[in-house]
Amino acid sequence: MKKQLALFWILLSVASLARAQYVIKDNSELLNLKKLPQEKVYLNHTGPVVFAGEYINYAFYNFNAQNSRLSTISDIGYVALVNEQKEYVLEQKIRLTNAKGQGDFFINTDVPSGNYKLLAYTQWMKNNGLKQVYKDDIVVINPYQVDQGALIGDVSDNQTEALKVQPVDSSMILIQLDKNIHQPREKVVLNIKNYKAKLGHGNYTLKVQQKEAIQAQPVMNAMEFGTTYMGVDGELLKKAGDSLYLPEQRGELLYGTVKNNDGPVANADVVVSIPGEEFLTKFAVTDESGNFYTYLKKQYKTPRAIIQVLNGDKNMVVEQRYASKLDVSGLNFGNFHLKPEYRDEIIGRSVHNQLENQFFSAKPDSVLLGFPIDPFDGGMPETLRLDEYTQFPTFEETLVELFSFAGYRNNGKGNDYIRVAQDFETYDEANNFDPAIVVIDGVFIPNHEAIKEFDARKIETISLVRDQFVLLGKSYQGMLYVKTYDGDFYQNYQPEVGVNVDIKKPLDNKNYYKQFYAENDSLGYGSIPDYRRLLLWEPHVEVKDEELQFEFYTSDLTGEFEVVFDGFTTYGKPISFKKIFVVREENQ
Template sequence: MKKQKSTFILLVLMALSLNAQNNAITSIPQESVYLQYNESLLFSGEHLKYKIYCLDKSKRTLTRVSKMGYVSLINKTGEVVFVHKIKLTDGSGYGDFFVPTSVPTGSYKLLGYSEWMKNFGREDFFQSDIHIINPYQVTEEAYLEQPMDSLNPVATRSIKQPITNGNRNLNKNSLLRLALDKAISGKREKVALTISGTDASTFTGDYNISIRKMDSISSPPQISAEFFFSEMLKRGKNASTPNGVVNLPELRGEIISGVITTKDSNLPAENLRISLSLPGDKYLFKVATSDSEGKFRFILDREYDNLSGALQILSDDLDKYEVTMDTQKIDRSGIQFTDFVLTKRLKDYILEKSIQNQIENAYRATKSDSIVPANHVAPFYRKFTTSYDLDDYTRFNSLQETIVEVVDQVGIRKLSNGDQVFEVRPEIGYTDNSLLPMVFVDGLFIKKHQDFMDYSSKKIKTISFSRDKVIVGSQVFQGVILFETIDGGFYNDFYTPHILNVDLFKPQSRKDYYIQQYSDNAAQKRIPDFRQQLLWEPDLDLSAGEKEVVFYTSDIPGQYEVVLEGFTSLGRPVSVKEKFVVE
């Protein structure tokens, strides 16, 4: 009777929670995304570097809603060159894409959006043109200059520029000011850039700075933050939430989702629990329940390093079901692309720049960016009260003998079907045989304990456990057991049909981008320096007030441009540029 009452209360609470969630969803404001990127005309072997800003369209400030943003590059046929998931911290994040030689010459579209924005149509996505030149592949005729027709006065086509020019009046009334210590610099010379503001509130914003050589050939114009704010965000529609929301906002973290169906009828499987474990030293574990359409969603609110994870249906008849993971899908129909033509007079320029890129990439190892390690926050189920290092005890051949002879308060019992399961005795009261412990081996969750029973105990280094009840999602466990193997590679070697291994669409890792410096180090002076990008700082910190940024020029002469974009803490856009020459 008590168990029935508890079940009834749980169902009522779930219903109330679902109703509250539906009401909350309708009040979530619409979002808009702005992308700043380093270059709109790229060669094979160069990096497209970008920063994404996600803004609340009602407050016109950086959003506190979505915790993930998405950046994608597509070609004219709608094929995806890349799609990146970016963790948003206070509404912004950044990433980059190395243009490989497999990407042909052509016109591309750069898109920026959040999962929540997909409910309102692609028209509100950030969209900008990218042109790529690949001298290592045969170029399509559409991008080559055509022979002069004596009967046709039009010999070539020029680049069709978008009608909106996002760079007009950039420095007029700007909230930040740029001042270079010299207008003309020499090669490999130190340059100091001073960034000052009009008032103290301006410094508490979110900014990015890019310093890059200006190309001598035409390229698609880039949209400034000020133009985006006035023409796209401020004048854009702020539609109400549509009925039948398909894509939930990633309010608490990254959403990993899919559908469970029955194998025999292909119908949605409702009210099934499914787990996701990310193995390793910093393992994570989630449990979700499928809805009436068979859909399930895991919310990952912690950073991780895993590239793959393990799914398991938490049901005794799990062989009856099939799991299909969701993928990133957007409507790519009707997207307009700009056109361009490569003329013969560009041959020498393309050759020279390609050689410079090859040399620069050959020395990439000495100028590599550094990956910022994930910030691992331990969840409650990784905290153990007791641990046994098996090297301190007599080694037994079987796992069963080891549990009986060495490990106190943990046991193994046999079910009616003959399978063996682990059990952890509670601190208070008697063992509830209806509850099993949460069992991990090198961070991999083991739903069916029998699959691990024949594992050699001589390969196990430690056994740790906690005896309290734990609840993950809607699943209750009596205690937690962690087996750590000697080599730590259990997940890579273990196989059972009960586990579905899936590739994860992982957020891009944060980076500290390489900053070239010259000193008395003779080795540095012998390395060629053909950097087109002198500086890329996507997380420019101006909180201390006026700031001096120091950078070094490269071996490439020409005109360079400093571009600073971003938004103040009050949501006011900032767009400012400055130019200088390297001789």
């Protein structure tokens, strides 16, 4: 039985697009590209003012620009922070599930005070330029650096930038609190009521945050986004002969080129290994320009790619390529300036941040594990732990002495190869002499002879699958997976024809820490300072019932706090609403 591994397919449906990565060839190809709707992104975040030592959390919504419904196009989104010099301070990559994603980033003490821009986009959106991209103002205050010139205005300029008045809509959703005045470290019960039935169903972000004492332009809400980005283009703005950013429709796009002394190499078989215990192996074929493309759909753990040409010669050179960054030269920045009356707020907030960071380990966020990757695609491997058997010095000897169904075969004038015996008792299939797929710590091994002398004392387990596989039209008999004790074979592996490179993986989703206080302090939090400004962060809340209930605890901070419920109905209607409550000491 020949089995096509889901891990090893090529996205044939966009093969014609892949060849147009750099240039749209003709009007016929352009017409097909224009049939794919453009996108627009909304980012709900915890700005607008952030201090060095604080995080910005964000929730990412990706929409079809033609109908304002959640997009079915891109699987990967991007968030960037850009300074007034039009330099990227950071760019993050996130996975989108049903057009939604989430993430956060920390403002280090080496990020200077200033006006910044927060951007959010997909690769497909970048084709239409900066006007298609989500943009919002961020003010960074870094009190640990002496130079605050970027936020100090001309003393002769007494004009203050007027703060925009944001639209709100509470016609469908109601926020209810158990009471409007709370004490520090007290439980708050919050109810979200949908009294418009299906009309209120949708996807929203819920945050409870201390009201900003430093007056900056407020975070763009969903209703403001709906108006601001209503007129963005619904289709690709390109013409034949233009370069193109490919849409990441089936996961994270990884691509590159294969060349030799004569130029690009067409029809070269390329294998991409993402190593680790839950490894990925992807295959591709170069086009007439020597380009290869593959998509990484599954959530891998190791940010490394080993890219190899199968049956390549020593004159071939493999190069991984990257999409160029969005041109941000046309960005306009906010005009926030510090005022003397902010001095006490800045000092107090900085002290609180230092205390919060000092006790961060007592309140950790946790990384959400993705679905486990099955490298054998449902096959049932036979696994041997080598420490349970007599140890042999080399990999070849280990196969000879311990395995009845796997071993090296002489290939005449070519390199010897490993073959796994067929399972005629289970499968009714013709006899073959095909090589096995051999993988060490997730690295595909094209030349089996090169690992004959591999030190078997480093090997923890060897797993064997006797199924047949077809990869890029080539048949393989079985799979042999070798796991070393250290799991780091990939770190020093040098492909005969290829490269071993670091890659930038998408962020892992987090389960954000939620503070809890027991009446008798059985958890021991009573002695730990609590200066959280963000009391609750739910990046994506799906409303499909009449009522949702949330609980959270106030911190040691007093003053006004905002409950902000912000998002979009299933029909694309933006909803934004907020409610204020107060935290104060009992004797105040």
